[in-house]
Amino acid sequence: MGGKMDKDWEVLVVGAGPAGSGAAAAAAEGGAKTLLIDRKKEIGTPVQCGEVVGASLIRQLKLRVPPQAIASVQDHTRFILDRRIMITSREPYWKSVTLERKIFDKLLAARAAEAGASVQADTRLASLEMKDDKVSMATLVHRGEEVVVRPKVVIAADGAHSSVAKMMDLSLYPSDAMARGIEFEMVAKSKLPPGMQIFLEPEVGLGYGWIIPKGPRRANVGLGVIGLDESRRSTILEWAGGNPIVSKYFDLDQVLEVKSGDAPLPGFLGGPLRGNVLFAGDAAGQTLAFVGEGILPSFACGQGAGAVAAAAVRARSLKKLECYDRAVKDIMGEELERGGALKDAILGAWSDETLTEGQRTLLCGLIMSESIFPDQAEEVRQFLDLPAASLARVVRAGIQKRKARASVAVLRHR
Ligand SMILES: Cc1cc2nc3c(=O)[nH]c(=O)nc-3n(C[C@H](O)[C@H](O)[C@H](O)COP(=O)(O)OP(=O)(O)OC[C@H]3O[C@@H](n4cnc5c(N)ncnc54)[C@H](O)[C@@H]3O)c2cc1C
Numbered sequence: 501m502g503g504k505m506d507k508d509w510e511v512l513v514v515g516a517g518p519a520g521s522g523a524a525a526a527a528a529e530g531g532a533k534t535l536l537i538d539r540k541k542e543i544g545t546p547v548q549c550g551e552v553v554g555a556s557l558i559r560q561l562k563l564r565v566p567p568q569a570i571a572s573v574q575d576h577t578r579f580i581l582d583r584r585i586m587i588t589s590r591e592p593y594w595k596s597v598t599l600e601r602k603i604f605d606k607l608l609a610a611r612a613a614e615a616g617a618s619v620q621a622d623t624r625l626a627s628l629e630m631k632d633d634k635v636s637m638a639t640l641v642h643r644g645e646e647v648v649v650r651p652k653v654v655i656a657a658d659g660a661h662s663s664v665a666k667m668m669d670l671s672l673y674p675s676d677a678m679a680r681g682i683e684f685e686m687v688a689k690s691k692l693p694p695g696m697q698i699f700l701e702p703e704v705g706l707g708y709g710w711i712i713p714k715g716p717r718r719a720n721v722g723l724g725v726i727g728l729d730e731s732r733r734s735t736i737l738e739w740a741g742g743n744p745i746v747s748k749y750f751d752l753d754q755v756l757e758v759k760s761g762d763a764p765l766p767g768f769l770g771g772p773l774r775g776n777v778l779f780a781g782d783a784a785g786q787t788l789a790f791v792g793e794g795i796l797p798s799f800a801c802g803q804g805a806g807a808v809a810a811a812a813v814r815a816r817s818l819k820k821l822e823c824y825d826r827a828v829k830d831i832m833g834e835e836l837e838r839g840g841a842l843k844d845a846i847l848g849a850w851s852d853e854t855l856t857e858g859q860r861t862l863l864c865g866l867i868m869s870e871s872i873f874p875d876q877a878e879e880v881r882q883f884l885d886l887p888a889a890s891l892a893r894v895v896r897a898g899i900q901k902r903k904a905r906a907s908v909a910v911l912r913h914r
Pocket of ligand 1: 514657
């Protein structure tokens with residue numbers, strides 16, 4: 501095998517999603533000889549994502565998103581709960597930017613290359629050889645041919661179904677802790693409101709539906725559901741055709757792209773380190789678990805993994821890798837922990853069998869939209885069987901108490 505692939509790589513990054521590209525750029529900037537690989541022929545394609553990120557996270561991470569990777573910008577999010585109550589939030593977290601991930605992911609990988617990493621699409625990690633609980637050798641299949649590399653550190657940024665974890669016989673989180681997602685990118689019949697719409701309702705189950713604008717007349721319309729047994733395609737067809745708001749805007753014969761994938765649920769697990777392998781992004785469950793937002797958390801935690809890997813290589817000491825947990829906590833710990841706590845509160849509300857399915861979706865939606873504090877769930881429970889107008893008054897009072905920038909309305913399309 502000729503060319504650059506034979507080099508003595510110090511850091512091997514498996515997977516060129518946001519986590520892997522963030523990791524490879526940081527590792528190369530830290531002076532490590534870094535190889536970033538992805539089995540895809542084209543980095544960023546196919547997309548398995550709603551493509552939306554919180555505008556406040558972009559600011560917090562001081563991320564420069566190239567304009568060509570931005571599909572649209574939203575100044576609010578609407579939560580439509582049990583098809584009865586609508587909460588419109590203008591809180592910083594609920595202002596959002598929709599990315600064109602095919603462009604975004606490729607540009608992130610290009611930035612890693614500009615930082616000095618070698619980037620190879622169409623290159624799959626095929627197997628790992630372990631010695632003393634550490635990876636001693638990795639076999640890659642590069643454009644159909646085998647290449648052997650012996651990195652000092654491996655960063656596993658290979659997604660929700662991490663092949664590195666499988667090869668190391670690890671399960672970092674239970675395999676059923678996964679939301680199954682399905683989405684159509686569609687053209688709308690008329691102009692869409694300039695906000696993301698999130699639907700919690702018995703027709704969806706434990707999870708939520710969404711309309712994520714990608715322009716005035718284009719959007720990702722999808723569902724993420726925990727414990728979904730039926731086929732993804734029939735589930736979205738049934739839901740999109742039956743939901744009054746979705747069917748008002750979209751015809752099921754205007755579909756530009758079908759996207760599907762799984763999103764890990766566990767939320768914050770620290771920065772998993774095993775031997776000389778750092779896990780990052782979805783492979784490590786580093787998502788804001790209450791909504792499944794993973795693009796920017798994965799990228800930021802990946803950067804942390806890359807910087808720690810480079811520091812270990814520089815110091816010739818794998819002991820330095822133990823800083824990874826601390827690094828992730830410094831970068832994103834607060835957000836990841838908040839996301840995990842909200843997810844636990846939502847799962848708690850959903851498992852309350854004294855409530856009807858409609859009431860459960862109302863309660864989960866109030867927690868998710870942060871209209872109530874999670875510890876108010878008990879107090880609010882008694883109001884859930886009120887008529888919509890009275891319930892809206894109670895929710896409004898709660899929002900005022902929280903001083904949240906949000907409003908409440910009653911929907912009458914039932
Ligand atoms: C339906 C759905 C909707 C979502 N919507 C949103 C959203 O709107 N906003 C948001 O922030 N997050 C969303 N997410 C989550 C988001 O997509 C992920 O959190 C994010 O992509 C994680 O980035 P990553 O780099 O860790 O992994 P990935 O983006 O999954 O990248 C992993 C890469 O590893 C590569 N790979 C895997 N195995 C190998 C191997 N053996 N050799 C070489 N390469 C390999 C894959 O090809 C892939 O490119 C959604 C997820 C789903 C499923």
